[in-house]
Amino acid sequence: MSISSLKGGVGKTSVTLGLASAALAAGIPTLVVDLDPHADATTGLGVRPNRQTDIGRLLKNVRRADLGANVTSSGWVATATSNDKHGVGRKVLDVAVGSAYTGIYDRPDLSRRDLRRLATILSRVEGYSLVLVDCPPSLNGLTRMAWSASSHVLLVAEPSLFSVAGTERTMRALDLFREEFAPNLATAGVVANRVRSGSNEHAFRIAEMKTMFGDLLLSPTIAEQANWQQIQGAAHAIHHWPGESARQAAGLFDELLKSVTDSGRLRNRVLRR
Template identity: 65%
Template structure:
């Protein structure tokens, strides 16, 4: 099972949007996927169409007793529609593969205090040991290097950092990579690869093109070969709680293809080992 933490230490760079785009791509390809919403704002939970008040515990509550409960008993199916617009009339079925969610909540903030105690860092990893039906787990982390993010990294096989092509985001991501490398060496040896994706890119912006070149120089081959452009209707897509693959229009279709490319750059089917070890 591949476990990918989607992280950023700067808010507003579209971390949750990338998480939802990857979930949509995985669902479109029939990859059984679990999304764990570790962000106290629980935006991924909302974007996946999952209502609060379900008959399952949220991740903040589950982290309180990781050895005494089964996470598999507390997953919720996503609320995304099974069919693309017009598919029902055309008789096109859904793919039937799982896209499940562990709900986020503000209770996760109880674990924001940075810690290096192994028992604390292992809470999420212990919970994930009880789920076996998924090929892919996506963890939406809070935009901070706190105990919650460290807990997610300690449970992961891969970490994806999301960055905008802007001065503060580029510099912050470089610092995050250094912090992540140090954390991996001491507490998260299970993390096999780390990468950076440029998000909210405006191709016509001279500043963005300059920063993209800067990112290539600073991050080297850690910068993934997929850049996600800024999409004007992304808020509308998320507000409707729809997958990008089902949203009408050419812009959405192009974004859907880019998320498939990003997933292909990240996802390692069982039995295939990645050559990227950064």
């Protein structure tokens, strides 16, 4: 599943990390592919520099690329394992490490062959029930490469005029991409992020999104988290952070994960406009 947004600054990577945290807590073996050249997801997942080849260089050498040998475990896993009082199963949250090198593919003129690079690499790995691809905030080559490798796209929006308009443009881009490259690509939904309950503007935009996107607007919305930057700066999972606000946020991501992985609903979410 690709996590996408045309507009930067809406918390796309934060949603990716929240879903990864929920998957880890639920015991779902998950791989996060950090396709954004800024590599913020890699940092937030507590990955320490090692000898693993980053995803950009793996994409460059598809024929010899061995993703399975180059993923690294998130730093969150040790904490999750120690917190698991029941000790049921091994916790798996792996990361395909991001880097600025992926930027060589973030251009609009990729060939069909280039668009299949990530799909080819992912086809060689096994053992994951969920793969989350954190995309850059653009419709250039990297995002389209991620869409080519995905069965679903989750769109992230803030309840603001520009973000809602950007989400509408992304919907149109998805339609065009399906027609030309991926007829079976489905929309997992639209998640409203950083919602302030006391804001009239946010309430208006949420109502607007319900009208525009219908049942593609997912529930729950994700409330603005005052200490989210602190949590990410410490490279912690939201489920591991102390305090009531973090516990509530973790619960929202648990619900969101259940919503986007509901196979019955996902099968029916190919948006035709």
